[in-house]
Amino acid sequence: MMDFLSNDLLQLSDSAVRNAIPLLLACLAGLYSERAGIFDIGLEGKMLVAAFAAGAFSAIAGMPVADGGWDMGAWSVWIGLGAAIIASTMFSMIHAFASITLRGNQLISGVAINFFAAGITVLIGQYWFRMGGQTPQLREGQRFEPITLPFAESLKDVPVIGEIYHQLISGHNIIVYMGFVIVALTWWVLYRTRFGLRMRAVGENPGAVDTAGISVVKLRYSALIITGILCGLAGAYLSLGTAAAGFGKDMTAGRGFIALAALIFAKWKPISAMGATLLFGMLEAIGNKYQTVDLGFIVLPGQFMQALPYILTVVILAGFVGKAIPPKAGGEPYVKER
């Protein structure tokens, strides 16, 4: 039992955390947007363009000047992160312009953004690097390295607690820790600040917010800027913070949609979002580790684990296990009465 705990379960939990982080950041990104009344099915596209910008700019920043790079050494990874946030926020602003200013269809805008990202990342990647849409392999200084927390090495041999601290809590990169901090921050912003209250109100009843003399447009734009920044972090994590160490064609592989599923699963609440994405991260970890899962009475194929987050989301959406009620004004453009 001890062996199972220290090896398999710890290892699985560790991968679950790694898998969960991009989902968590994208999920929180979606939370800001949808809580403010703007549907966002373009999380996938924003993450993808961020992953590309991060990979590309970190690579260029780290290249020697002779090769056309900027020779920025250890700063490269931060250039990459900045580029990711800028790219993703630009995409988010296209969505904002279409949905808020032009009062267009938010779902269609999201679909378009996903396709635009899928295409443009490969086109520009091929034009810049000629590697079939990939970006160059990132070296030290161009990617986020694991951080060993204080005392992790010396506590390593303490049973259970020391092992958990050493293997599960310590040894992740900075974005992982940022992810968990942002959960707390989001909870605080949403439930303890004036901005959060207004944002939630604008997602439920924009008319009331408007009547109170607060600008619906400004609030919604602010929310979508936050969405852009968080999707930027999520995408940057994929290319700068995982073993991939670079951008690969379509590297988000549906994570934006799993994040969307997690958001519904979590009923648009930040702490639950962390729970949902950790659960989905664990499912992914189990699916990666085992080809089939033998439960004794039934053997589940790996694909079942792959599909489980989606199936769970449908079940939750259907309201068979606790109803998920989205923000009331979601998807509807706000038209001021004249």
Place this chain on the structure above:
Amino acid sequence: MNKNLPKWVDLGLIPLLTLALAFAVSGLVVLSIGQDPIEVVTVMVNGALCNPATNSSCFSGIGHTLYFTTNFIFTGLAVAVAFHARLFNIGGEGQAGIAGVGVALVMLSYDWPHWSIALVVGTLAAMAFGAAWAAIPAYLQAKRGSHIVITTIMFNLIATAIIGYLLVGPMQAEGSLPESPSFPDAAALPTMHDMFGWFGLAFDKNAPANISFVLAIIAAVGVWVLIWKTRLGYEMRAFGHSEKAAVYAGISPLKITMIAMLLSGALSGLMAVNTVQGEAERLLLGSVEGAGFIGIAVALMGRSHPVGVVLAAFLFGILTQGGAELQFALGIPAEMITVIQALIIMFTGSLENLVRIPLEKVFIRAGKGATS
């Protein structure tokens, strides 16, 4: 539809202007990757429309373009039918995928003696499986209020997992490739080459376009009759315009939602007759290749009208085939087409008001001038 604008502006000028904007931005993208837009258009149009039977420098051309067009007519009609009832079915990808499973199951279950019987059986199977995959999201929307966009996205992803499982498990042919066994030879559908041959005409022998194209045109006519000439179509449109008014008039939301989505799923599913039965003659992994999503762009561009859908599908057929030529001739990744498709969805869909609002202002001012 808008009462401020004359019909020709609403149905003609706005789509043309938004399309022109989408192409203009596409041109900028082409410039930004160091290519010449004029050359790109020339390569695409020549590559997509040439005929290998008469032109020796042409390798695939129109026979491939029509094959893609067939897919996009089906998926475009599917999205359009749902749009009329104000339902956004973005599950075409999954519905077509599961329909492929249905087609493969019936084709492999019996040694069909003739292609005509196989066509009928395959069509019915594709429609049934496609509709079935749309049925659960439809029911959940109508009965439980779950958002159809989210459920259909989830069903796309679930379908991918199911097909992945089937093709490395129960339905896999011998060998290690993720594909089903080949269908019986007698069930092979006539290709356009065969069909032209019946009339003594020449057509590209290697082109994948087949009799499903005729099926697609029939489907387009069928949708036109349904939407504009039947009571059911009227009810669907009424429901799409105003759910409250429709309910007041005694139209059941459950019935309309179910019928519109089942039809939509069946239409998406029909695509499998073209790809799985007509072209591959076995079930392959990823046989839908994004056609379900292109249907969204096609329906938006075609204004959910069958004639518009067929024209838009042909345009996307040219883009898809031309995109393949681009890669071959100029080394531009085929993703160029994804970008153009995205821009078309963006400008004709979500950014349409960019054109509409200024036009409305112009016409309101002109209208006031005329009455005063």
